[in-house]
Amino acid sequence: xxxxxxxxxxxxxxxxxxxxxxxxxxxxxxxxxxxxxxxxxxxxxxxxxxxxxxxxxxxxxxxxxxxxxxxxxxxxxxxxxxxxxxxxxxxxxxxxxxxxxxxxxxxxxxxxxxxxxxxxxxxxxxxxxxxxxxxxxxxxxxxxxxxxxxxxxxxxxxxxxxxxxxxxxxxxxxxxxxxxxxxxxxxxxxxxxxxxxxxxxxxxxxxxxxxxxxxxxxxxxxxxxxxxxxxxxxxxxxxxxxxxxxxxxxxxxxxxxxxxxxxxx
Numbered sequence: 001x002x003x004x005x006x007x008x009x010x011x012x013x014x015x016x017x018x019x020x021x022x023x024x025x026x027x028x029x030x031x032x033x034x035x036x037x038x039x040x041x042x043x044x045x046x047x048x049x050x051x052x053x054x055x056x057x058x059x060x061x062x063x064x065x066x067x068x069x070x071x072x073x074x075x076x077x078x079x080x081x082x083x084x085x086x087x088x089x090x091x092x093x094x095x096x097x098x099x100x101x102x103x104x105x106x107x108x109x110x111x112x113x114x115x116x117x118x119x120x121x122x123x124x125x126x127x128x129x130x131x132x133x134x135x136x137x138x139x140x141x142x143x144x145x146x147x148x149x150x151x152x153x154x155x156x157x158x159x160x161x162x163x164x165x166x167x168x169x170x171x172x173x174x175x176x177x178x179x180x181x182x183x184x185x186x187x188x189x190x191x192x193x194x195x196x197x198x199x200x201x202x203x204x205x206x207x208x209x210x211x212x213x214x215x216x217x218x219x220x221x222x223x224x225x226x227x228x229x230x231x232x233x234x235x236x237x238x239x240x241x242x243x244x245x246x247x248x249x250x251x252x253x254x255x256x257x258x259x260x261x262x263x264x265x
Contacts, residue, residue, distance in 0.1 A: 068080070175228065191246060196262060211241075
């Protein structure tokens with residue numbers, strides 16, 4: 001029996017800002033608790049990301065109790081992770097979806113606007129609000145938070161190691177913004193995972209994750225290059241898309257922990 005285990009858990013409380021590594025996390029229908037329940041929108045009420053604004057990588061986040069701390073250079077902002085006093089709903093766009101979200105606080109929006117040099121607002125997406133996953137890949141009519149398309153994404157350490165063996169300069173896992181990283185498997189075997197468990201939690205692999213230019217943004221410097229997308233395109237391209245990682249939905253909503261065994265059905 002192979003020893004495949006969960007080695008990293010990541011959440012990204014504000015879409016396209018720095019992630020947070022956790023030792024355990026609550027699995028919820030829309031994704032891990034606190035994961036991408038907030039995002040920044042521009043003057044057209046459309047989500048903004050590192051794809052267009054790589055500077056967003058320089059906002060680093062951490063959790064202290066029930067508070068989210070955001071640092072940019074020497075500046076710092078603290079806000080609650082949950083329990084926001086909700087203002088009038090905004091009709092906001094995230095890719096092809098329109099959802100109802102709420103500006104958290106004008107002063108928070110102004111803090112981001114000043115640093116980014118553009119007018120933007122920080123909004124919150126309540127747990128009860130719906131945003132269905134692509135119906136072609138649903139299992140039980142799942143919804144997703146403000147992640148691009150699916151509640152969870154998993155990558156094998158062996159897959160990253162294999163990619164890095166082909167690069168002049170290796171890249172860290174943060175280029176790919178996974179929910180979960182595991183060790184003990186073969187490179188890219190997650191491509192074919194369907195039904196499996198992490199600890200006691202059942203997941204279903206629904207679709208390989210197609211990658212974009214965000215993977216080319218250095219998360220420490222915000223510099224944009226061509227790798228690893230250029231190399232991935234040489235051997236991970238199909239249907240004019242470049243794939244790395246597997247998107248997931250969850251059948252159970254309990255807790256996962258670093259060190260949990262992963263069992264394939």
